[in-house]
Amino acid sequence: MSTSSGSISSSPAPVTYDPASGPVLEVDDLHVEFRVRSGVVHAVNGISYTVDQGETLAILGESGSGKSVSAQAIMGILDSPPAVITGGGIRFQGRDILKLNAEDQRQIRGPGISMIFQDALSALNPVYSVGFQIGEMFRAHRGTSRKEAKQHAVELMDRVRIPAAARRVNDFPHQFSGGMRQRVMIAMALALDPRILIADEPTTALDVTVQAQVMDLLKDLQRDTGMGLILITHDLGVVNEVADRVAVMYAGKIVETGTVDDVFTRPGHPYTLGLMNSIPLVEAKGGRLNPIVGQPPNLSRIPSGCSFHPRCPRARTGAAAAPGRDCVGDVPPLRLVVPGREAACHYSEEVLGV
């Protein structure tokens, strides 16, 4: 289904990608900044990650951590200007898409990478029926006729479990509930059988009972198609229940990454630990919360050294710091601290207690 798009003659050179050879998507030292009147906002400052077939990578972070901007860079939907990708590479099935021209990028992203958004009502066009919008993918990338495209749309709506799909295909977005609209968007994203699906806060706007339905659907679809899923969220619970690996972002950088089990059971970065201590439990009343002090940094004035140091209870500087590990002066690299775990903290071993 993915390479037999006969109607497109100008498609880029045949993909010689072997699924066994490596990750589907590799992001390598990506930098994105926004050049605005008041200065330069450093939204993404050198992040790298990979996503394998059938794997779910969660990108966890608070607002302004750069998690959505990095995803928009992969999808090529950054507003430029003001956004500029200032460095790094994005390799999809081994090819660096940032090195291609716009049309070739479209040919790769269109069928290969899809994205779903937090707010389905504003992501869908209110003046076209949902069937038309889902079918658009087939018409644009496969040259399918309108009638056939609508047929495909009904099949897809069935697949995302929208009841009475054949009857509802001509309905407009406002006629659907929040959960159903999210399904419509998922149907659009799945139309061309992508290898990577980026879900940017897919359930944040939904109620918990509907959120559980949508997350279940995403999990089932991923199992059926073997696509890689990038889940962008701020909800630690969703990460724990859905993802295999997690990358924690702070001030435009990945500060910790590893399997969800490892990271959540024993955080290796003070920020991750702070997040874990900040949330109340639903399973017990618990004592007083231990919030992280202060505010997330302004991205046009990111603190020197470790960007977390003004809020970090372990930050050391001057005489207290080990040579080359001054939290205010030396930028901590993302390094392997224990097998399978990387953290960007000079004193990660202490946080882990090893």
Add this chain to the structure above:
Amino acid sequence: MSDPADIAAANVLPEPSAGEPLLEVRGLQKYFPLTQGIVFRKTVGHVHAVDGVDLTLRRGETVGMVGESGCGKSTVAKLLVALEKPTGGTILYKGADVAKMGGRALKQYRREVQIIFQDPYGSLNPRMTVGDIVAEGWSVHADVAPRKGRLQRTQELLDRVGLNPDYVNRYPHQFSGGQRQRIGIARALALRPEVIVCDEPVSALDVSVQAQVVNLLEDLQDELGMSYLFIAHDLSVVRHLSDRIAVMYLGSVVEEGTEEQVYGSPSHPYTQALLSSVPLHEPALRGQKDRILLQGDVPSPADPPSGCRFRTRCWKAQEICAVEPPALVDRGQGHPAACHFAEARQVVPTEVL
């Protein structure tokens, strides 16, 4: 600073003795009309936003109210602070019916029952300085703070909620979401309320900042002895803060009890489904939850189902559920649940098996 005795002298409402309910809500209803036509507007139906809510709030206590969007939580908040008039039912404050209050009594009620809103961006006037926002209430309730010491009192309040007192002359846009929420809290505190209705006060905040505001609310309560009605959709935050909890579905309370009763042995099917949907963040507890996936969506409050409101999505529904609305009574679970077939069931794992 004014002498508390001055305020006490000005009060018209009686002081209830300790442990007595401060706020009692009985059968509260609010219907919003649905109209058609432009010139000749006729009412074609009603949205049953709140339909039979009972609540009791005692001094120094926190009652949590949870429910999904559209269940009427925020309408209850607006009714309690007298921003909306109820269609039916009564709100008793210190034993007096709020609907029958007039003049001085209503003014005192409005001073003593304050609200904190969800959206820290929409709820502060962008053209007013922080100092003016916090002090605005005193222009109506002048007896709370004498004109002379107002600036100092404002700075004390800012300091109390964790903001730099020198920020009195700044504007809301110069603050982050968490700081704005603190301004909203200072504004509510300025009038020395007895009750604060918190309508989703931390939902718009990031996790790390949310915990700061939750802790601030706890500290203020310990110090000033206020009562909170804490409305939120985040079940873990509500559990953390509340002594008692009411679960709402489509305009009415379906289950009520202490934090331990509602979370430990939920008895209404909706509460069970709601709790089972909350994602847990402990890897060890993953997969140990009893998953209950509800079918479909919440019905429209303009045309609620007959009998039990939840029956259209309930796996236990039988004929009686369509006919007879279940009363909110204890059916042997130790706390009231509005279900004909109420049955306690542990949904949230409490420890690693």
